[in-house]
Amino acid sequence: MKYHTKYISIISGFFLLFFLCGSTLTAQDTGEWAIPGGVELEENPTEATPENIETGQGLYEQHCKSCHGTPGENNPIALVPQPKDPASDAFQNQTDGAIFYKMSEGRGPMPQFKDLIAYQDKWYLINFLRSVGSGDYPGADSAATAGADTLNVTAVEMAVTLEKQAPASEGEDTAYIVKAKVTDKVTGLPAAGIPVGFYVQRTFGQLPVGEAGKTNSQGVASIQFPTDLPGDSTGNVMLIVKIDDESLTGNTEYSEEIAWGEPTIPVNLLDERSMWTVRSMAPIWLILSFLGVTGGVWLTIFYVISLIVRIKKVGDKHREQHA
Amino acid sequence: MAVSNLDKSKLLSPEESKKTFTKIHDDLTRPLKNHYGFKLWVLFIGLALMVSGYAYFIQLRDGLGVTAMHDYTSWGAYIANFVFFVATSLIGMLISAVLGLVGIKWITPVARIAEIVAVAFAMWAGLVIVIDMGRPDRLLNVFIHGRFQSPILWDVTVVSTYVMISLLLLIIPMIPDMAILRKSMTTLPKWQQKLYHFLSFGWAGTDEQYEIMQRAVRTLLILIVPVALAIHTVTSWLFAATLRPGWDSTIFGPYFVTGAFVSGVAAVIIAMYFFRNNYRLRVYLNDNIFNNMSKLLVLVALVYLYFNINEFLVPAYKMRTMEGAHIHELFVGKYAVLFWLTQLLGLIFPIVILLFKNARKPLPAMVISIFVILGAWFKRYIIVVPTQQHPHFPIQNVPETFHTYVPTGIEITLTIFPIVGALIIITIFAKLFPVISISETAEEKGVRRETLYE
Numbered sequence: 001m002k003y004h005t006k007y008i009s010i011i012s013g014f015f016l017l018f019f020l021c022g023s024t025l026t027a028q029d030t031g032e033w034a035i036p037g038g039v040e041l042e043e044n045p046t047e048a049t050p051e052n053i054e055t056g057q058g059l060y061e062q063h064c065k066s067c068h069g070t071p072g073e074n075n076p077i078a079l080v081p082q083p084k085d086p087a088s089d090a091f092q093n094q095t096d097g098a099i100f101y102k103m104s105e106g107r108g109p110m111p112q113f114k115d116l117i118a119y120q121d122k123w124y125l126i127n128f129l130r131s132v133g134s135g136d137y138p139g140a141d142s143a144a145t146a147g148a149d150t151l152n153v154t155a156v157e158m159a160v161t162l163e164k165q166a167p168a169s170e171g172e173d174t175a176y177i178v179k180a181k182v183t184d185k186v187t188g189l190p191a192a193g194i195p196v197g198f199y200v201q202r203t204f205g206q207l208p209v210g211e212a213g214k215t216n217s218q219g220v221a222s223i224q225f226p227t228d229l230p231g232d233s234t235g236n237v238m239l240i241v242k243i244d245d246e247s248l249t250g251n252t253e254y255s256e257e258i259a260w261g262e263p264t265i266p267v268n269l270l271d272e273r274s275m276w277t278v279r280s281m282a283p284i285w286l287i288l289s290f291l292g293v294t295g296g297v298w299l300t301i302f303y304v305i306s307l308i309v310r311i312k313k314v315g316d317k318h319r320e321q322h323a
Numbered sequence: 324m325a326v327s328n329l330d331k332s333k334l335l336s337p338e339e340s341k342k343t344f345t346k347i348h349d350d351l352t353r354p355l356k357n358h359y360g361f362k363l364w365v366l367f368i369g370l371a372l373m374v375s376g377y378a379y380f381i382q383l384r385d386g387l388g389v390t391a392m393h394d395y396t397s398w399g400a401y402i403a404n405f406v407f408f409v410a411t412s413l414i415g416m417l418i419s420a421v422l423g424l425v426g427i428k429w430i431t432p433v434a435r436i437a438e439i440v441a442v443a444f445a446m447w448a449g450l451v452i453v454i455d456m457g458r459p460d461r462l463l464n465v466f467i468h469g470r471f472q473s474p475i476l477w478d479v480t481v482v483s484t485y486v487m488i489s490l491l492l493l494i495i496p497m498i499p500d501m502a503i504l505r506k507s508m509t510t511l512p513k514w515q516q517k518l519y520h521f522l523s524f525g526w527a528g529t530d531e532q533y534e535i536m537q538r539a540v541r542t543l544l545i546l547i548v549p550v551a552l553a554i555h556t557v558t559s560w561l562f563a564a565t566l567r568p569g570w571d572s573t574i575f576g577p578y579f580v581t582g583a584f585v586s587g588v589a590a591v592i593i594a595m596y597f598f599r600n601n602y603r604l605r606v607y608l609n610d611n612i613f614n615n616m617s618k619l620l621v622l623v624a625l626v627y628l629y630f631n632i633n634e635f636l637v638p639a640y641k642m643r644t645m646e647g648a649h650i651h652e653l654f655v656g657k658y659a660v661l662f663w664l665t666q667l668l669g670l671i672f673p674i675v676i677l678l679f680k681n682a683r684k685p686l687p688a689m690v691i692s693i694f695v696i697l698g699a700w701f702k703r704y705i706i707v708v709p710t711q712q713h714p715h716f717p718i719q720n721v722p723e724t725f726h727t728y729v730p731t732g733i734e735i736t737l738t739i740f741p742i743v744g745a746l747i748i749i750t751i752f753a754k755l756f757p758v759i760s761i762s763e764t765a766e767e768k769g770v771r772r773e774t775l776y777e
Contacts, residue, residue, distance in 0.1 A: 275472045282471040290471045290480075293553075297484055300546050304491055307539040308524055311498065311532050315525025318532075 033107060035098050042097030045195055045214065045245070046123040048130065056128025059121055060086075063113065071132035079109045092133035096126050118208055119197055120244035155185035155250040156194065160241050162258060176225040176260050180241050182215045185250050190219025195245055198223045201238035201255075231261020335769040341777075344770045348507065351757040351764070354602040355508065361754075368747055375740035378733045379454070387457045389733045395718060396711045396728035400738045401455035403704040407586065408448035408741065409482070409558050410579065410699065414587025415441025415489050416551035417623075420544045429615050431767060432607045432759045436598065437591050438493040439758070443748035444590075445486045445554075447741045449479075454737050474561050481554045488547050493752075494522060495539050499762035502526035503775060515755065528776040555579045562706070568638075568649040569710035578630045584623035585670070586699035589692035592616050594749065596689035598758050607759050610684055617683035620695065624674045631666065649713050658709050661701055669698010 046052055060071075064086075069075035072087040084091045094102075103122055106112035117125065130137065158180055165175040178198055184191045194215045199206035210223025231237040236257050243252040269276070273283045335343060382389050392399045418437035422430050430437075453459050469476035501523035508516065526532060556576040563575035572578070595616065599608040638646040639654065653662045673691045676682045682691065708728055712718075718726055730738065752758075762775055 277472075279468065279470040279472075286471050290477070294480055294484070297546065297550060300542060301484075301487055301491065304495070304539045304542055307535050307542075308495065308498075311535050311539075312525040314529060314531050314535065315527045318527040318529050319525070 033102060035101050039101045040095050040097045042095075042100060044096045044100075044123050044126055045193065046120065046127060048127045052124045052127045053131045054128075055121065056124040056126070056131075059117060059125045060128055063117065064125075067109070071129075081108065083110070086129045087132045089134075092130075092137045095138045096123075096130075099126055099129065114211075115208060118244070119195055119213065153184045153186075153191045153194070153248065156191055156243065156248050156252065157183045157185050158196075158241070158243060158251055158254055159183075160239075160254045160256070162256075162260075173227065176227065177222055178210070178225050178239065178241065179220055179222040180215070180254070182219045182221070182243065190217070191215060192217045192219060194219070194221070194243055194248070196221035197242045197244045198225075199240040199242065200229055200261075201240060206240055225260055227260070227262075229261045230264040231259070233263055233265050235259050235261045235263040237261035333769045334771055337771065337774065340769070340771045340774040343768050344765050344774050347765050347768065347770070348503065348761055350604065350606065351759050351761050352504065352508065355504075355511070355754065355757065360601060364750065368743060368750070371740065371743040372747075375736055375743070378736040378740070382454075382733055382737065383459075389731060391724075391728055391731050391734060393725050393728075394721065395714060395725050396708060398707050398711060399728060400704065400730040400734050401451060403700070403707045404738050404741060405448055405451045405455070406558055406579070406703040406707065407700050408444045408451055408745070409555055410583035410703070411586045411590050411696075412441045412444035412448060412485065412489070413551050413555055413580065413583035414591055415445075415492065416547050417584050417587060418591070419492055420547050420551075424544055428767075429612060431763050432604075432612060433591060433595065433616065435493070435497070435756075435760055436594050436758055437587075438489060439749055439752045440587070440590050440594055440745075441489045442486065442493055442752070443745040445482065445489055446748060447745045449482050449486070450744065451741050454741070474557060474564060477557045478561065481550065481557050485547075485550050485554045488543055488550055492540070492543050492547065495536060495543070496760060496763070497522065497756060498524055498526050498536060499528065499775065500757060500760060502528065503761055504757075506776075518755065526776075528772055552576075552580060555583050562710075567710050567715070568645040568713050569653075569706070571646075572634060574630060574633055578634055581623065581627040581630050582699065582702065585620070585627045586696055588616060588620045588623055589695035589699065592620065592688055592692040593696065596685055596692075598753070599685060602753075602758065604759065607764065608685075613685045613688045614680075614683045617677050617688045617691075620688075620692070621674055621677045624670055624695070628670055628674065631670070645713060645715075649710060652709055652713070653705065658705060662705055665698045665701045665705060668694050669702060670695070673698075 060068075067077050067079065067083045068086060069077070069083075071085060074085045074088065076083040076085060086092075100122055102110070103117070103125070104112065104114045106114075113122070161179045161181070163177040163179065165177055167174055180196045180198075182191045182194045182196065183189065192215055196213070196215060197208060198210050200209050201207075207229075209226055209229070213221055215221045225239075229237055236259050239256050239258050239260075241254045245252075270281070273281050275283065275286075334340070390399060390401075415438045418430055419434055423434065453462060456462065465475060465479055469479070501519045505516065505519045505523050508519065556579065559575040559579035562570040563572055565571060592613065595608050595613065598604055635650065635653070639650045641647075642650065652658055673695050676691060677688070682688065712726070712728070765775060766772070
């Protein structure tokens with residue numbers, strides 16, 4: 001009896017510990033999701049046109065629906081914290097900027113879509129999310145006039161510069177910076193708030209690199225170029241800088257081959273001896289095994305055939321002697 | 324076989340020797356002249372040839388589309404048949420080499436029958452593959468462009484090597500018999516006498532010739548063991564080298580080899596029963612040999628059962644997703660009836676029944692062997708077909724027929740035909756040559772060597 005009490009108290013102690021740990025973790029995850037100041041006020045630069053909403057819907061079905069469920073039906077999957085139905089008031093009460101931030105950064109079971117969904121696409125997605133709500137959300141009025149500044153700009157001039165920044169202190173690496181300066185073609189002034197995307201051409205599409213964003217008041221958007229991208233044999237990669245706004249005219253796209261990638265020499269798996277190539281490229285050990293075993297067996301067979309010939313010769317000789 | 328040391332003290336006197344030899348010679352050569360029902364048998368074979376020839380003509384003309392094979396089940400009854408033929412042909416190795424090399428005496432009357440069965444089935448194994456080819460005219464490409472990395476090249480090589488060794492193991496021990504027939508069978512057609520003359524290779528029965536012959540036979544007996552193991556192991560690797568449920572197994576090699584012995588022993592018991600009755604060889608293929616062969620069948624069946632338990636019970640215990648679906652299909656699903664009939668009627672019941680002495684008499688042993696060999700065939704079918712209906716990707720957006728596989732009439736005809744084909748080869752051999760060795764039987768009875776070639 002005594003022992004039992006002891007064990008029970010130990011076991012219940014463990015359980016208690018688990019519950020405590022569990023509730024602490026849960027508390028961390030479900031707590032207020034802090035949004036850095038300023039980000040919350042960011043406005044949707046795209047317009048809620050039917051096309052943009054449709055694009056957003058496609059993205060929602062691809063990336064979001066599996067957890068957040070069908071908007072309006074309140075059927076998200078059971079996770080902690082619970083994913084919110086986009087049509088719910090709790091969801092719609094957030095600003096565009098807050099949704100954009102949460103989408104980009106993620107937290108706990110909510111994945112980071114920073115690099116998975118392009119800058120422009122995230123805003124299309126928000127257009128869709130707003131289309132499923134009541135239409136009453138923070139900043140709804142200003143959204144109608146959002147981008148008014150940029151809407152004034154109809155034609156732009158974009159200049160891309162590449163900079164290598166020497167390390168600020170010992171031990172740091174050189175920073176590779178790509179800068180895009182956008183000016184209004186009509187007025188010649190810097191164009192602010194223009195969404196600029198930075199990409200690198202890969203075999204099956206364009207890979208977004210760096211933090212895509214909008215031009216600042218000087219009309220400049222910049223990224224730090226990653227140093228670990230595989231390039232061609234000399235380390236060349238094709239950089240593409242694009243203004244992600246189809247309504248603008250002018251030179252909205254820029255591309256240049258830059259030597260900021262890692263030199264990569266592609267290995268053709270068919271160049272080496274292997275099991276999957278043609279006969280002449282079969283592994284040596286395999287050819288030797290085949291020829292060795294087959295040759296050995298057939299040599300023995302020929303030896304046996306030679307014995308038959310000997311039987312014949314011995315017989316003929318025997319008959320000659322007795323004839 | 325020829326590897327037997329004669330006990331000089333048991334030799335008969337010259338007169339007795341001559342009498343015994345004449346009796347044995349007449350008994351064993353009688354079927355070469357004529358035997359009951361031969362013409363009827365030839366008529367049956369002729370009909371079978373015509374029907375299958377027409378079926379094959381249709382398949383050649385219209386392509387493999389006339390079979391039920393399709394994108395998913397691309398190996399059907401033909402490949403099951405191929406595995407069955409390779410399996411049955413291994414009996415030559417078991418009887419001649421394994422039992423012969425350890426010096427078991429009672430195999431003398433069975434050895435040549437086993438070797439004939441082996442040659443017939445090994446030859447047809449190669450032809451069965453040709454039947455499964457959509458463009459048999461491109462067969463030579465396997466040899467011209469065969470890759471060392473491809474199991475097909477190894478398969479073709481090992482099958483033809485095994486045919487060659489089995490053929491040599493059939494004709495070399497037959498040399499003394501050919502010398503005897505060359506002299507005695509003067510009433511037979513000229514070409515047949517010439518054949519005996521050629522195959523006797525100048526045999527005069529000298530000690531030196533006996534010595535060379537024994538060396539040749541012993542070399543072959545040792546050589547055939549690894550080659551026979553290779554032929555069926557390579558066959559099993561055609562399946563086991565994939566990742567598919569039901570095939571992805573590490574014991575497929577020995578599993579196939581032990582299974583091969585089961586169908587081979589059963590085939591030889593059936594052949595023995597036929598020769599015993601139609602060739603009137605009751606004295607030679609006596610109850611004792613059926614008793615021994617039945618015991619051998621129990622032994623190999625028990626070993627095979629052991630491998631079956633390993634092959635099915637271990638995955639059935641784990642029920643890993645894909646394996647589990649496959650096992651479920653076999654145990655209680657679509658293939659359950661076939662699976663359990665095969666295991667019970669073809670393996671477990673025969674083992675139990677053959678433990679009783681009366682069941683090891685010729686007729687019951689033959690009937691049980693028929694069940695065993697049918698079970699062996701359907702077992703190959705169960706190994707080959709169901710796995711392909713569990714592809715790694717779910718079957719979707721394909722015609723409804725792709726979900727199942729039921730052989731068509733043409734397929735069934737061309738599956739049965741090779742079995743008739745093997746019987747044709749056996750018939751030809753058994754019609755031209757004595758199915759039991761005259762010289763060895765005589766020498767075991769104490770007949771003097773000089774009497775044989777007088």
